[in-house]
Amino acid sequence: MYNFSVNPDRADSGSVKWSAMKKINPQVPSKIVPLSIADMELMTPPEIISGLQAFLSHTVLGYTIPTKGYLHAISNWMQQRHNWTIDHSWIVPSPGVVPALFNAVRAFTEEGDGVIIMPPVYHPFSRAITKNNRRIIENSLLKKGTDYYIDFDDLEKKAHNPKNKLLILCSPHNPVGRVWTKKELQKIADICLSNNVNIVSDEIHSDIVLPGYRHTVLASLNDTIAENCIICTAPSKTFNLAGLQVSNIIIKNDLLRRQFISTAVKAGYGALNIIGYKACEIAYTECSAWLDQFILLIAKNKTLCEDFIRENIPQIKITNMEGTYLQWWDCRALGMTKNELETFMTQQALIFGDEGYIFGHSGDGFERINLACPTSILESTLNRLKTALNKTLD
Ligand SMILES: Cc1ncc(COP(=O)(O)O)c(C=O)c1O
Known part of the structure; x- marks a missing residue:
């Protein structure tokens, strides 16, 4: 059993x-403790820490290409965890999924x-779209x-416009x-395929799926789809490794892969850092059991928040979180503007989630709360919220 009750002190880190x-x-x-940006208020899995310590004791930290161990770990993980068979040649390492999204927009x-x-x-x-002088098309x-559901009629319309390519x-x-x-x-x-729209599928959260749900890798649906999409994966969300900046972009189609790599080369980047490769390898080969237990922690934290909010602050409606460790709270019935909500949360309740408006206008009045923390942190957060709201409503 892993200990998920230790709360690392990250102040001034x-x-x-x-x-x-x-x-x-x-x-x-x-x-x-802040509950915003998607990393964890938990220690990184002990296998990764001790594995890296052992690695560092005998290695030279020189320039490094993707090792066989790293590539093998990724393909095994995709096979075992996601039932998706890939070839090592499809894997393009990238120093993060966000840089890969920027790169994909430029490439395609x-x-x-x-x-x-x-x-x-x-x-x-x-x-990634606007900084590269492309246009955002909202579906x-x-x-x-x-x-939440996808508006397929609207997607069809937008995909049908030949100016919309991705x-x-x-x-x-x-x-x-x-x-x-x-x-x-x-669907x-x-x-997308019938309208020649390629798909970049950001699957960085795909390992964190709650009991009762199952992630499907887009490219695993069939070969034609695999030939027209780019799958962005990483061990960073799953194993709390975001500071190592390792992600694995998996592109089956030779032409798309060459276009993607050549665009990255033009921007001057390619290789990752040696510790990142190793951490990814250890995570995917030794940390399955840690992940399974982590998911149970998230399921427990999810229920705790849902029950507490339903019983104590029924004005807030929580979206059913099927995957990720990010809970989406609809706070609009509190009757505050988005700015009032932000001030109330951060100055009165001392809750530092992510403000919903950063995700687009349809996020106004929402808060995104990160549940990847010891349960006791959420208990004190929820109690602070209840007390602060009672004071405001008095
Ligand atoms: C959907 C999604 N993509 C990408 C990232 C960040 O990826 P990276 O740190 O590899 O750039 C996040 C982080 O929260 C995310 O939620």
Whole structure:
């Protein structure tokens, strides 16, 4: 059994989310833990720490190409965890999925082209499009009650426009937590392929799927789809390795892969860091049991939040999180504007999630709460929220 109750102290460690919290509220007391950006308030798996220590004791930290051990670990993981058979030659290492998205936009579209996304969605998708002088084409998700669905009629229309060349799909979806079904994925692919729209499928959250749900790798649906998509994977969300900047972009089609690599080369980057390769190898070969237990922690934290909010703050509606460890709270019935909500959360309740508006307008009035932390942190967060709301409503 792994111990998920230890709360690492990341204050002054340079952690992005801890530094952001201090910036937003410099008076924040030391016991408050931020629940924003998607890394974990948990120790990295012990197998990775001890494996890297052993590795560092005998290695030379020189320039390194992807090792056989690293490539093998990725293909085995895809086979065993996702039932997807890949060839080592399809794997293109990238120093992060976000750089890969920027690269894909440059590789597969021209300036002025439209790139389709499904908001509310992980905000760097928009940046990858606009910073490269392409146009964002919104195929907004449909919200029915607390659930989200794809608007296929709208997708069909947008894909049919020959100026729209690429879809960036988030699968599972951050922030709404949907794990798209095979049927939904097949329909997305049918629409895109029949309109010559390539798909970049960001599957960085694919290992974190709650009991009762199953992730399907888009490219595993059939060979034609595999030939027309780019699958972005990484051990970073799964095993809390984001600071090592390792991701694995898997591209079956030779031409698309060559285009992707040549665009990266033009930007001057290629190889990853030696510790990242090793950490990825250890994660995928030794940390399955850790991941299985981590998922149970997330399931427990999810239920805790749902039960507490339902009983104590029924105005907030929580979306059913099927995958990821990011819970999407609809706070609109609290009757605050998005700015009032942000001020209330960060200055009164001392809750530092991600503000929903960063994921697009349809996120106004929502909060994204990161559940990858010891359960006790969520208990104190929820109690602070209840107390602060009672004070405001008094
Ligand atoms: C959907 C999605 N893609 C990509 C990333 C970040 O990827 P990377 O750190 O590999 O650039 C995140 C991080 O939260 C994410 O949620």
